[in-house]
Amino acid sequence: MTYPLVVTRRMTDHPADSHTLERYEATSGYEQARRALTMTRDELVEEIKTSGLLGRGGAAFSAGLKWSFLAPARPSYLVINGDESEPGTFKDRQLLERDPHQMLEGVIITAIANEVHHAFIYIRGEYPKPARRVQTAVDEAYARGYLGKGIFGSDYDLEVTVHLGAGAYICGEETALINSLEGLRGEPRLKPPYFPAAKGLYMQPTIVNNVETVSNLPHILAMGSEEFIEIGHPLDTGTFMISISGHVNKPGNYELPHGLTWRHLIYDIAGGVPGGREIKAIVPGGASAPWFIPEIHLEDQITKDVCAEAGSMLGSGAVIVMDETTCMVRAAERIVRFFAHESCGQCTPCREGTTWMEMILRRIEEGQGRAVDLDLLLDVSDGISVGLAWPPKMTTICPLGPSAVSPVLALRDYFRDEVDEHVKMAGCPLKKVEAHA
């Protein structure tokens, strides 16, 4: 079965040199950036709004709507979020590495639409190769006059700066990223008042968009909104990149239209589970997303709304499949540990609560769990995400703290017995089975 490709078309057709300027220009590259120069801000914003393009960084917010919220003060800035640190996510890496000019053309279009004359591309520090490729692309674009003073011979100036992160997940959160760019501690800012569209980088109106989001833009302009909407699901237009990993036979990045089912994704596209084992749980949208289980969710459509109704999200498009050999307590502990470690430490519930959760889970996994511990764990989680609902009622500044609660919801809803067994057996039942076998 094949699906229409948008952002991975070039790299699929020309795997050897899709990242070069020559190939990019030979495949209609930079035509849409030139065209964008002839359009007004309103026209561009309207076009992208109509296309229904949702942000691909995790929050799935309409890109066109975001642009329309940009406050009137100038200068305005554009920040491209290439921090990609959500566990299980590795799609931006491929877009940056294999088609940097496509992203850069998206940057130029976004800049023009938002009257930006200085854009920043923030790339995860552990991505040296993608960063090199992007820098080369930027240098080439400057050399050709596609960036810098009077781009493409127009009177529009655009500077682009590439910046590397320093190894903090939280710097993917847009306001922490802005702090980091400004040389401050990587901590999310308060909203209100620091909504980037009003008071962002250097306190000026700022657009923050994900790499994949802007990589779509040249194509939307080229094919027009109508055609873009045709791909995918009417409420969730276009394609999106899924990074699937864990217990599947063919892990990797897949560009797919919205609206397929989880079963189709896992069994048909990703080749099913090794050894024909049963799926135990699915993380549908990065480590922050509450888990699904096959008994309930396997036939669900993969769209933003269906996911939300089921109490989770597509997030950054990272799907992690766990089969029957996986200890759910251990998996939860691993994810909670990640968030506890990555907490910026600003707010009490996240800083103290997530570490506490990690300690309780580790205790249960290591065989020192008490009968009261699951309830304690839930109550501690309740202090970070009051009512343990979805979307969370956060007691924190940003969603990182509540993200740590997601795996705990799965323990409560689907795997309570497994937790109880850990307590009763004073250790991990799966490990003990292994040891006896």
Place this chain on the structure above:
Amino acid sequence: MPGPCQIAVSCRHVACTASGGLGVAMGEAGPEHVTITIDGVSHEVPAGALVIKAAQDRGTYIPRFCWHERMNPVGMCRMCLVEVQGPRGPMLVTACTNNVADGMVVDTRGPTVKKAQEAVLEFLLANHPLDCPVCDKGGECPLQDQAFSHGPGESRFVEIKRNFAKPIPISDLVLLDRERCILCARCTRFSDEISGDPLIEFKSRANVTEVNTFPDLPFSSYFSGNTIQICPVGALTSAQYRFRARPWDLQMVESSGMHDTAHPRLSVQVSQNEVLRLVGVDNDATNHGWLSDKDRFGFQYLTSEERLTMPLVRQDGQLVETTWAEALDRVAERIGLIRDEDGGEVFAVIGGGHGTNEDAYAISKFARVVLETNNVDARLDDALSSHFLAATADRGLIADIDGADTILLWGPDLKEEHPTLYLRVRRAAQELGVRLVVIHPRATGLDDRASMKLTYRPGGGFALLDEVADGKHPELRQALSADRVVAIVGQASFADGPQLAESVAAYVRNKAGSARILPLARRGNIFGALDMGLAPDLLPGRVAPDHAGRAALAESWGEPPAARGKDTRAMLEGIDSGEIRFLLLVGADPVRDVPDPRRALLAMDSAEYVVSIDLFLNDSNREADVVLPAAGFAEKDGTVTNLEGRVQKVNVIAPIPGQGRPDWAILDDLAERAGRPIGLANAESIAKEISEVAPAYTGITWDHLEWEARDGAVVPLSGSQPLSHIPVALKGDNAPTAPLLLHVGRTLYDDGVMLRHSPSLRPLARGAVVHLNPEDAKKAGAQDGHPVRVVTSHGEGEFSAILDEGTPEGVVYVPFNQPGGAPLGTDAVVRVTAVGR
């Protein structure tokens, strides 16, 4: 004369009506109001207020740890979570980071809010050590209080708590216990937003986040003690106060800090008759609750072993202890003899700038009635003209700084000499967008916040002012043409002489739409002293000796001498030449304190008869004939007047050691014995007498200050200013020319008598150092940290060189009165040579 009720009315709005401060000039209508509902009750609150503040002002206290009214909110502790109705149902938001909006519905007590607040508290306590019994904060700890009132009781945290090395000193004065820290960012925000010394910061992240200082950079802020005061737990503690007392053992009174003329409000806290700590009191008019470390820690001298406790008289060349009767009778007898022989002209009184207004009034009355002289001066040859200081037209309020368009600061480095004023100006420039212009011979603590900075060579101030007047600095002229200009003026450098500041004020006054002048002077109660007539050309209540206002005075005092008296310099010269035969020093140490001590040394050597009222023996009174022990800070009641003319009450809480007595009591007794009683029964009745005979102080009684004008009353109350001094443009001497010019400036910590006897602060004085521009150092062959010889026509000495880019080429900067330093006088021409070459 205005009746008392009129005063009561104006004082209730001291900031706006009392002296026509810019508060009114700004024409601010009252803030607009919106209606919000808090827990089901509807309230009118100021538009734009933070929810936490609006609720608090309407009687609903929302618990908090990180929010501090004087700093920007950070929303970090999450203790203040409340529920607000939003378009998609109720939302949890922090009350300290959200502004009220019309129609807002706030729930501060519902189950969701309760759950959130209890959770935050439990999280904070999870890793918090259970060492309240040995923690200095115990008993006055917001965390402890909250835990009792909102907490879940038993902790469910059974894991091992976070572990850090127990208290580490982060400065000479402050200890940090990271285990107790709840990471509220109050201390870091203070050093970043308020004091401008970002030396304390967060390190690391997540659960191992800690506050700390940068490696090799101690927290050497002049304001470090404020972090102790605002830390909501016992993480930051005072090295000085540590383990000294429990809050429930302390008695306290409110008072004013007296190290400089801003008079920050503070609470004096005492246990077992000993002052143990001073804590800032939030006050809109003056200090916003902040204190400098000198204000906060500089009180140990009060209990120094070396305090004078008995009257001393000279006998066989030695000062020996005696009784009050014996000492005072001796002095009284001598006064009578001299007065009969030569009349009042031969008496001199120097000092009175450190005491209360009541003390100063007693000195003033004693000089005029008993000594029959106008030879009195509370300034020590380093201050602006007495009429300018006491009665300048358009005197501003400290609060005017906040609403100014432009602040011109042409005077000493505020950070060194007027630290709480420094904080106020800094905040205005950094947070309130006020344009700040700094003019000074070298780098100052406010340069990083100034939108314009001019430096000039020492002694070249008048030349620069002429340039400005001639249009050579158009940007500055433009800044000074703004509507609301506040000019803070004082003597920037000894080389400039005191007249420059008055000329600057005169220039600004002519230029600006509406100028307010804040004159600077040294010695804590100098403005009170001048208001009480401790100047050769002033009588109490800002009355010139030839003014009609003296009539009221004459009624009570008898006719005071009419001739203008001598100022400090003339008195010292007069002693040397034999014109002056009798010198009374009140809390004054001219040898240490006047800019050119040669004159003072000669005078002390040749004086016929010297009486000193003081706390300590010092370089000026060691050879005196009679030395009388006085009362210090917190040992007497009274009033004091700050640089804006604000009169505030200071209060007694500690006993005077030994047989010490307040100045007024000593002088009253002495007057009696000299046969000219001045009738001063107690401090309160003196205050009443002042309010009756000193025109500008009409109606300012203790009752008024204690019950009606809690933030003090600004004199003059409108209309009752007898003397209105319009600053005049004076001319300077020709600017000195030489390759190197000397700039002597004061620093916060020096070898002054109070600091010398305060062990915590004493080591912080800089010592004998000279700052040289690296280029000049190269020319002189001087190396950083190595000794150099500094020579002027007035003095010379060896100093340790500091190579300093902040000191311009051609300028040599020497901090005044440092331990081990030699006086260099006021001559600007200086030579510097490396020692040992």
